[in-house]
Amino acid sequence: MRLNIIIGGKAGQGINKVSQIVSNVLSKFGYFTFNYRDYQSLIRGGHNFNTLSISDKPIESHEANIDILVALDERTLKTHKQSLKKNGITISGDQFKGEGRSLNIALAGVLTKILGIPLEKLNQEIKSQFKESTEAIKSAKKGFDSQTTTSNLKKLPNKISILSGSQAIATGARNSNLDLYIAYPMTPATNAMHELAKNQVEDKLMVFQAENEIAAANMALGASFAGAKTMTGTSGGGFDLMGEALSLQGISEIPLTVYLASRPGPGTGVPTYTAQSDLDIALRAGHGEFPRIVIAPGNPTETIEKTSEALYLAEKFRTLSIILGDKHLAESEFSSTEQPAKTPKFKITRPTPGDSLVKNSSYETDKSGNTTESYTLTEDNNNKRIEKYKQSKEFIEKNFEMIKIHGNKKSQNLIIGWGSTSGAIKDAIKNLDAKFLQVLYCKPLSSQIKKEIQKANKIILVECNVTGQLGRVIREKTGIKIENRLLKYNGRPFHSDELNKLIKDIL
Amino acid sequence: MKDNLSTKEENTWCPGCPNHMILAAVKQTLSHLIERKQFKQEEVAITTDIGCHAKIFDYLNLSGIYCLHGRAIPTAIGMKLGNPNLKVLTFAGDGAVYAEGISHFIHAFKYNADMTLILHDNQSFSLTTGQPTPTSQQGYKSKASPLGTFDKPMNPIKLALAANATFIARTNARDIPHMIETFTKAINHKGFSFVEVIQDCLIFNLDANNKDKLMYKIKDNIDKKLAEKLADQFDYNSKNGKIPLGIIYQSNERCLAEKWPQLKKLLNKKSGWNNK
Numbered sequence: 123m124r125l126n127i128i129i130g131g132k133a134g135q136g137i138n139k140v141s142q143i144v145s146n147v148l149s150k151f152g153y154f155t156f157n158y159r160d161y162q163s164l165i166r167g168g169h170n171f172n173t174l175s176i177s178d179k180p181i182e183s184h185e186a187n188i189d190i191l192v193a194l195d196e197r198t199l200k201t202h203k204q205s206l207k208k209n210g211i212t213i214s215g216d217q218f219k220g221e222g223r224s225l226n227i228a229l230a231g232v233l234t235k236i237l238g239i240p241l242e243k244l245n246q247e248i249k250s251q252f253k254e255s256t257e258a259i260k261s262a263k264k265g266f267d268s269q270t271t272t273s274n275l276k277k278l279p280n281k282i283s284i285l286s287g288s289q290a291i292a293t294g295a296r297n298s299n300l301d302l303y304i305a306y307p308m309t310p311a312t313n314a315m316h317e318l319a320k321n322q323v324e325d326k327l328m329v330f331q332a333e334n335e336i337a338a339a340n341m342a343l344g345a346s347f348a349g350a351k352t353m354t355g356t357s358g359g360g361f362d363l364m365g366e367a368l369s370l371q372g373i374s375e376i377p378l379t380v381y382l383a384s385r386p387g388p389g390t391g392v393p394t395y396t397a398q399s400d401l402d403i404a405l406r407a408g409h410g411e412f413p414r415i416v417i418a419p420g421n422p423t424e425t426i427e428k429t430s431e432a433l434y435l436a437e438k439f440r441t442l443s444i445i446l447g448d449k450h451l452a453e454s455e456f457s458s459t460e461q462p463a464k465t466p467k468f469k470i471t472r473p474t475p476g477d478s479l480v481k482n483s484s485y486e487t488d489k490s491g492n493t494t495e496s497y498t499l500t501e502d503n504n505n506k507r508i509e510k511y512k513q514s515k516e517f518i519e520k521n522f523e524m525i526k527i528h529g530n531k532k533s534q535n536l537i538i539g540w541g542s543t544s545g546a547i548k549d550a551i552k553n554l555d556a557k558f559l560q561v562l563y564c565k566p567l568s569s570q571i572k573k574e575i576q577k578a579n580k581i582i583l584v585e586c587n588v589t590g591q592l593g594r595v596i597r598e599k600t601g602i603k604i605e606n607r608l609l610k611y612n613g614r615p616f617h618s619d620e621l622n623k624l625i626k627d628i629l
Numbered sequence: 630m631k632d633n634l635s636t637k638e639e640n641t642w643c644p645g646c647p648n649h650m651i652l653a654a655v656k657q658t659l660s661h662l663i664e665r666k667q668f669k670q671e672e673v674a675i676t677t678d679i680g681c682h683a684k685i686f687d688y689l690n691l692s693g694i695y696c697l698h699g700r701a702i703p704t705a706i707g708m709k710l711g712n713p714n715l716k717v718l719t720f721a722g723d724g725a726v727y728a729e730g731i732s733h734f735i736h737a738f739k740y741n742a743d744m745t746l747i748l749h750d751n752q753s754f755s756l757t758t759g760q761p762t763p764t765s766q767q768g769y770k771s772k773a774s775p776l777g778t779f780d781k782p783m784n785p786i787k788l789a790l791a792a793n794a795t796f797i798a799r800t801n802a803r804d805i806p807h808m809i810e811t812f813t814k815a816i817n818h819k820g821f822s823f824v825e826v827i828q829d830c831l832i833f834n835l836d837a838n839n840k841d842k843l844m845y846k847i848k849d850n851i852d853k854k855l856a857e858k859l860a861d862q863f864d865y866n867s868k869n870g871k872i873p874l875g876i877i878y879q880s881n882e883r884c885l886a887e888k889w890p891q892l893k894k895l896l897n898k899k900s901g902w903n904n905k
Binding site for chain 1 (some may be wrong): 636638671672673674676679684686687690691692693694695696697703704705706707708710711712715732733735736889890892901902903905
């Protein structure tokens with residue numbers, strides 16, 4: 123069973139509230155939801171919409187063809203009418219204008235009734251969210267009573283939790299006992315900052331907003347040097363500004379973890395939309411040659427796990443760890459019954475100022491930490507950095523999941539993808555003879571990838587960028603060029619039904 | 630007294646460079662404070678920028694980071710976020726702070742972290758062979774500015790006052806006792822203390838040198854109006870004005886670690902985050 127609902131309107135009309143309430147009701151009723159948020163870079167007006175996808179089985183994507191269209195304005199009707207299936211339902215917000223501020227609650231009532239969920243489930247959700255709920259409950263009933271049920275959902279026993287990628291970054295960081303998150307606001311990285319800031323005192327951590335990303339990255343290095351578990355986060359433009367500090371990390375070997383949440387560039391690009399176009403900079407930003415780790419989780423559960431791994435590896439190998447996500451992962455709301463793997467816990471045991479003499483430098487240094495221009499030390503230090511990378515690679519191969527295989531594991535048809543696109547791929551191949559190789563570690567790259575490619579008959583690369591960045595990395599590492607490429611770069615993620623057709627056409 | 634603040638590194642400052650005197654004054658200041666048990670040597674952490682001044686990193690037996698050009702201030706503030714109990718000193722130059730890192734300079738006064746900025750101002754980018762900095766005088770000719778510098782110099786003391794600095798002082802690299810007195814007061818100030826050290830460069834921008842006859846010592850000042858007047862007396866451009874030395878302005882505001890409950894807790898516990 124799969125249903126897709128678009129709820130659209132102007133910014134400020136409360137469309138998020140509708141999808142949030144309905145998702146919560148559905149998840150408590152045992153149904154899996156995926157909520158895609160499509161919004162513009164403005165605070166009031168414009169056209170925003172959410173696609174709420176519902177299933178009785180796990181899903182991690184939304185579909186292009188919709189069953190129900192809830193329109194809070196005329197523009198939503200016009201924009202999305204053609205996506206409505208044959209017997210699709212249209213609900214206009216106009217008929218509940220009288221509900222005022224509770225308009226979105228009335229619409230939640232409408233959807234609850236259409237889906238065939240008892241009104242009391244919605245009322246419970248309203249009561250848990252509002253202190254003063256009498257008015258909202260009246261509006262919910264009005265919406266509920268105005269409809270007839272079309273899909274009679276039975277209660278399912280699934281224990282589901284809903285999480286966004288941003289919340290997952292924060293959860294992973296808290297699991298690893300992060301001390302400091304130092305950042306400058308930039309969509310779509312900022313929500314992770316908000317999540318960590320919310321209960322920072324109780325959580326025994328601190329969120330500090332620096333004057334710019336250059337300051338944020340250098341402060342993070344200073345704080346890490348002083349003995350704090352530190353992380354910074356930004357999107358592409360801010361990450362560019364951090365480039366020099368990343369290079370400082372490389373030579374000073376002060377542990378640093380960076381969360382890079384991509385959006386379409388170049389320049390300011392399309393700031394509130396999504397793209398996987400920053401893998402190249404994640405892998406290469408910063409002058410000189412130095413080791414780094416780049417991990418790209420595909421859903422919130424993986425994000426929790428990989429954030430902790432990134433922090434752990436940064437400290438263990440005194441290296442740069444980058445967690446690479448994007449707007450689609452950061453701001454979509456995923457539902458899951460999975461529990462993240464056990465956190466790799468750690469304490470900072472390296473010498474830190476306060477009790478030891480520690481010298482770290484942006485220059486090449488000798489054993490004492492002072493500047494050197496010696497040719498032998500310059501070469502030795504470069505060799506040590508390479509050696510460290512090899513060690514980190516061996517450790518990761520032994521201890522952490524670098525790739526995942528989904529779908530029909532015996533299939534000769536291999537789909538390769540990474541990050542937030544993984545959800546749509548997983549859902550797209552459910553009825554196809556295909557297996558999906560999800561790359562989690564983009565650096566180091568798993569040696570398994572080459573073997574999988576060699577075993578396959580047909581290989582398709584799926585990415586949300588113009589040049590197939592992961593494909594290029596794979597080619598660099600394996601010498602294999604993947605000819606079939608499904609690349610989307612209009613700022614919107616793949617719909618799973620759209621992707622299903624595209625893959626089918628190639629197979 | 631056994632000097633434990635020195636290293637065995639070869640000193641590569643030019644012979645006669647006032648940086649030698651700044652180094653001597655810093656060492657004496659710190660030895661006194663360590664001897665008086667105000668803090669331990671291992672509790673001191675320094676950041677240095679990039680430039681001639683920054684070589685001090687190699688000559689001081691202290692923890693620290695030899696930072697990126699322009700970024701010595703945010704790195705130091707990071708150290709204070711990472712452990713507010715550290716005694717943090719930043720050494721930076723007029724090129725580094727007023728050009729590449731000016732945004733950090735302005736914001737540092739706002740955060741008011743309890744640390745000290747020692748700013749070596751020789752009105753020249755000397756390590757890169759003498760290009761003009763934001764405090765170079767008008768008309769200064771260098772390889773990069775053969776037509777002469779057209780712009781009037783920036784007045785960092787006025788900028789610091791406008792940015793709500795809680796401690797601004799000026800001293801002279803030729804006057805070791807005055808440097809020691811000023812550095813000690815700066816380190817003892819609770820909040821972000823900014824000390825401008827006027828120094829000559831013996832190789833580049835020689836026209837800016839020898840300002841001693843314009844200098845005079847002032848009493849410690851806490852009056853903002855007077856501070857503004859004092860700041861106006863030297864314009865970094867002509868040699869007509871007077872150059873006041875001493876504490877130009879000091880006020881008492883909550884410092885970074887007092888504002889944040891998380892850091893306050895670490896201050897009270899006298900520990901870093903590791904034992905939170």
